[in-house]
Amino acid sequence: TFATASVPSTADLDTLEATISAELPRAQVSIPASRSFIKVVDVPFFKAGVSPPTPYTSAELNAELERSIIPSAYVVHVRYVRNSPKAEFATVWIDLSDSQRGTHASQLIGRRLFLNEAEVLIKGAKAHTRVPQCQRCWHWGHSTEVCRRPAIRCPICTGPHSRASHRSLAGCCRGNPKANPPVPPTPADAPCTHVRACINCGNKHAADDHRCPYWRHRFNWSWIK
Known part of the structure:
Protein backbone atom coordinates (compact mmCIF):
# COMPACT_ATOMS: atom_id res chain seq x y z
CA THR A 1 0.00 0.00 0.00
CA PHE A 2 1.30 3.44 -1.00
CA ALA A 3 0.06 6.77 0.36
CA THR A 4 -0.05 9.60 -2.21
CA ALA A 5 -0.53 13.33 -1.80
CA SER A 6 -3.26 13.38 -4.47
CA VAL A 7 -5.25 10.98 -6.61
CA PRO A 8 -2.78 9.48 -9.11
CA SER A 9 -3.53 9.62 -12.82
CA THR A 10 -3.33 6.65 -15.16
CA ALA A 11 0.14 7.81 -16.22
CA ASP A 12 1.23 7.95 -12.58
CA LEU A 13 0.04 4.39 -12.02
CA ASP A 14 1.87 3.19 -15.13
CA THR A 15 5.09 4.86 -13.96
CA LEU A 16 4.84 3.32 -10.50
CA GLU A 17 4.10 -0.13 -11.90
CA ALA A 18 7.08 0.10 -14.27
CA THR A 19 9.33 1.13 -11.38
CA ILE A 20 8.48 -1.79 -9.11
CA SER A 21 8.14 -4.43 -11.84
CA ALA A 22 11.90 -5.07 -11.78
CA GLU A 23 11.58 -6.48 -8.25
CA LEU A 24 7.98 -7.69 -8.48
CA PRO A 25 7.32 -8.79 -12.08
CA ARG A 26 3.69 -9.73 -11.42
CA ALA A 27 2.81 -6.61 -9.48
CA GLN A 28 -0.21 -4.57 -10.56
CA VAL A 29 -0.84 -1.04 -9.37
CA ALA A 125 -26.44 12.32 -5.62
CA LYS A 126 -27.31 9.22 -3.66
CA ALA A 127 -27.03 5.70 -4.99
CA HIS A 128 -30.07 5.01 -7.18
CA THR A 129 -31.17 1.42 -6.93
CA ARG A 130 -33.51 0.29 -9.63
CA VAL A 131 -37.19 -0.16 -8.74
CA PRO A 132 -38.08 -3.82 -9.37
CA GLN A 133 -40.81 -4.75 -11.83
CA CYS A 134 -42.57 -7.99 -10.98
CA GLN A 135 -42.31 -10.52 -13.80
CA ARG A 136 -45.55 -12.14 -12.62
CA CYS A 137 -48.09 -9.32 -12.38
CA TRP A 138 -45.95 -6.64 -14.12
CA HIS A 139 -46.53 -3.98 -11.49
CA TRP A 140 -43.60 -1.92 -10.25
CA GLY A 141 -42.36 -1.75 -6.66
CA HIS A 142 -41.97 -5.41 -5.71
CA SER A 143 -40.06 -8.42 -6.98
CA THR A 144 -41.49 -11.60 -8.47
CA GLU A 145 -40.57 -13.59 -5.35
CA VAL A 146 -42.89 -11.58 -3.08
CA CYS A 147 -45.79 -11.05 -5.51
CA ARG A 148 -49.18 -11.46 -3.82
CA ARG A 149 -51.33 -11.48 -6.95
CA PRO A 150 -53.45 -14.64 -7.26
CA ALA A 151 -52.42 -15.38 -10.86
CA ILE A 152 -49.87 -14.64 -13.56
CA ARG A 153 -50.80 -11.81 -15.93
CA CYS A 154 -49.73 -11.32 -19.51
CA PRO A 155 -47.75 -8.09 -20.03
CA ILE A 156 -49.28 -7.71 -23.50
CA CYS A 157 -53.02 -8.08 -22.82
CA THR A 158 -53.19 -8.49 -18.99
CA GLY A 159 -54.89 -11.87 -19.48
CA PRO A 160 -54.35 -14.77 -17.01
CA HIS A 161 -51.47 -16.33 -18.93
CA SER A 162 -47.78 -15.78 -19.61
CA ARG A 163 -46.30 -13.78 -22.48
CA ALA A 164 -45.15 -17.05 -24.07
CA SER A 165 -48.75 -18.29 -24.19
CA HIS A 166 -50.26 -15.03 -25.44
CA ARG A 167 -50.59 -16.09 -29.07
CA SER A 168 -52.37 -19.36 -28.26
CA LEU A 169 -54.57 -18.17 -25.37
CA ALA A 170 -55.34 -14.48 -25.91
CA GLY A 171 -58.58 -13.84 -27.75
CA CYS A 172 -57.01 -11.06 -29.80
CA CYS A 173 -54.37 -13.32 -31.37
CA ARG A 174 -55.67 -16.90 -31.39
CA GLY A 175 -58.37 -16.07 -33.92
CA ASN A 176 -61.95 -17.29 -34.15
CA PRO A 177 -62.81 -19.57 -37.08
CA LYS A 178 -66.48 -19.69 -36.01
CA ALA A 179 -66.98 -15.95 -36.30
CA ASN A 180 -68.79 -14.47 -39.29
CA PRO A 181 -66.61 -13.67 -41.07
CA PRO A 182 -63.92 -15.93 -39.53
CA VAL A 183 -61.13 -14.12 -37.67
CA PRO A 184 -57.70 -15.50 -38.59
CA PRO A 185 -55.03 -15.92 -35.90
CA THR A 186 -52.05 -13.61 -35.76
CA PRO A 187 -49.27 -15.11 -37.93
CA ALA A 188 -46.63 -16.97 -35.94
CA ASP A 189 -43.85 -14.64 -37.12
CA ALA A 190 -45.78 -11.41 -36.45
CA PRO A 191 -46.11 -9.47 -33.18
CA CYS A 192 -49.46 -8.74 -31.58
CA THR A 193 -50.76 -5.52 -33.14
CA HIS A 194 -54.06 -5.27 -31.29
CA VAL A 195 -54.97 -2.30 -29.11
CA ARG A 196 -53.92 -2.88 -25.52
CA ALA A 197 -53.46 -0.82 -22.36
CA CYS A 198 -50.45 -0.94 -20.05
CA ILE A 199 -51.51 -1.96 -16.54
CA ASN A 200 -49.20 0.69 -15.09
CA CYS A 201 -49.68 3.86 -17.14
CA GLY A 202 -52.73 3.01 -19.28
CA ASN A 203 -51.02 3.86 -22.57
CA LYS A 204 -51.22 1.64 -25.63
CA HIS A 205 -48.22 -0.63 -25.15
CA ALA A 206 -47.21 -3.76 -23.24
CA ALA A 207 -46.42 -3.51 -19.53
CA ASP A 208 -42.75 -4.34 -20.17
CA ASP A 209 -42.31 -1.88 -23.05
CA HIS A 210 -39.31 0.44 -22.63
CA ARG A 211 -41.38 3.34 -23.96
CA CYS A 212 -43.45 3.26 -20.78
CA PRO A 213 -42.92 6.28 -18.49
CA TYR A 214 -42.52 3.84 -15.61
CA TRP A 215 -39.50 2.32 -17.37
CA ARG A 216 -37.96 5.77 -17.84
CA HIS A 217 -38.35 6.39 -14.10
CA ARG A 218 -37.18 2.94 -12.99
CA PHE A 219 -34.50 4.53 -10.78
CA ASN A 220 -36.93 6.99 -9.20
CA TRP A 221 -38.71 5.34 -6.26
CA SER A 222 -40.64 8.49 -5.32
CA TRP A 223 -42.04 8.90 -8.85
CA ILE A 224 -43.23 5.30 -9.11
CA LYS A 225 -44.77 5.28 -5.64
Missing part, protein backbone atom coordinates in the same frame (compact mmCIF):
# COMPACT_ATOMS: atom_id res chain seq x y z
CA SER A 30 -4.37 0.32 -9.00
CA ILE A 31 -6.44 2.68 -6.88
CA PRO A 32 -8.79 1.14 -4.29
CA ALA A 33 -12.11 1.26 -6.10
CA SER A 34 -15.31 2.67 -4.75
CA ARG A 35 -18.40 4.21 -6.32
CA SER A 36 -19.65 7.79 -6.11
CA PHE A 37 -22.74 9.37 -7.60
CA ILE A 38 -23.33 12.81 -9.09
CA LYS A 39 -26.09 14.43 -11.10
CA VAL A 40 -26.17 17.28 -13.60
CA VAL A 41 -29.37 19.28 -13.20
CA ASP A 42 -31.47 21.50 -15.48
CA VAL A 43 -30.03 20.03 -18.67
CA PRO A 44 -32.04 21.14 -21.74
CA PHE A 45 -34.00 18.21 -23.15
CA PHE A 46 -34.66 19.82 -26.54
CA LYS A 47 -32.25 21.34 -29.05
CA ALA A 48 -32.35 25.13 -29.07
CA GLY A 49 -33.97 26.82 -32.06
CA VAL A 50 -35.11 23.59 -33.71
CA SER A 51 -38.71 23.20 -34.88
CA PRO A 52 -40.51 20.95 -34.26
CA PRO A 53 -38.97 20.37 -30.80
CA THR A 54 -36.24 17.76 -31.17
CA PRO A 55 -34.71 16.08 -28.11
CA TYR A 56 -31.00 15.48 -27.75
CA THR A 57 -30.05 11.85 -28.25
CA SER A 58 -28.08 9.79 -25.75
CA ALA A 59 -25.23 9.62 -28.27
CA GLU A 60 -25.09 13.42 -28.49
CA LEU A 61 -25.14 13.74 -24.72
CA ASN A 62 -22.35 11.19 -24.30
CA ALA A 63 -20.25 13.00 -26.90
CA GLU A 64 -20.61 16.25 -24.95
CA LEU A 65 -19.75 14.53 -21.69
CA GLU A 66 -16.57 13.21 -23.32
CA ARG A 67 -15.52 16.83 -23.92
CA SER A 68 -16.58 18.08 -20.49
CA ILE A 69 -14.69 18.48 -17.20
CA ILE A 70 -15.95 15.07 -16.05
CA PRO A 71 -13.07 12.62 -16.69
CA SER A 72 -14.45 9.90 -18.97
CA ALA A 73 -12.03 7.37 -17.44
CA TYR A 74 -14.00 7.53 -14.18
CA VAL A 75 -17.50 7.39 -15.68
CA VAL A 76 -19.08 3.98 -15.08
CA HIS A 77 -22.67 4.61 -16.12
CA VAL A 78 -24.80 7.50 -17.39
CA ARG A 79 -28.60 7.84 -17.23
CA TYR A 80 -30.34 10.66 -19.09
CA VAL A 81 -33.82 11.17 -17.60
CA ARG A 82 -36.41 13.76 -18.58
CA ASN A 83 -37.82 15.35 -15.43
CA SER A 84 -41.44 14.62 -16.42
CA PRO A 85 -43.31 13.63 -19.61
CA LYS A 86 -43.81 17.31 -20.54
CA ALA A 87 -40.71 18.83 -18.95
CA GLU A 88 -38.33 21.12 -20.80
CA PHE A 89 -35.34 19.89 -18.80
CA ALA A 90 -33.69 16.61 -17.87
CA THR A 91 -31.31 15.30 -15.21
CA VAL A 92 -28.15 13.39 -16.02
CA TRP A 93 -27.27 10.79 -13.37
CA ILE A 94 -23.63 9.68 -13.42
CA ASP A 95 -21.96 6.82 -11.54
CA LEU A 96 -18.24 7.39 -10.97
CA SER A 97 -15.44 4.99 -10.18
CA ASP A 98 -13.89 6.77 -7.23
CA SER A 99 -11.49 6.50 -4.32
CA GLN A 100 -12.71 5.40 -0.90
CA ARG A 101 -12.94 9.06 0.12
CA GLY A 102 -14.96 10.07 -2.94
CA THR A 103 -12.22 12.35 -4.21
CA HIS A 104 -13.36 12.52 -7.85
CA ALA A 105 -16.94 13.38 -6.92
CA SER A 106 -15.90 16.04 -4.38
CA GLN A 107 -13.75 17.73 -7.04
CA LEU A 108 -16.75 17.97 -9.39
CA ILE A 109 -19.67 18.79 -7.08
CA GLY A 110 -20.56 22.49 -7.24
CA ARG A 111 -18.81 23.08 -10.54
CA ARG A 112 -20.52 24.16 -13.73
CA LEU A 113 -20.14 22.88 -17.26
CA PHE A 114 -21.71 23.41 -20.67
CA LEU A 115 -24.03 20.62 -21.73
CA ASN A 116 -26.62 20.72 -24.51
CA GLU A 117 -25.75 24.38 -25.15
CA ALA A 118 -26.44 25.48 -21.57
CA GLU A 119 -24.43 26.15 -18.43
CA VAL A 120 -25.51 23.55 -15.90
CA LEU A 121 -24.58 22.58 -12.35
CA ILE A 122 -23.11 19.36 -10.95
CA LYS A 123 -24.59 18.18 -7.66
CA GLY A 124 -24.02 15.23 -5.39
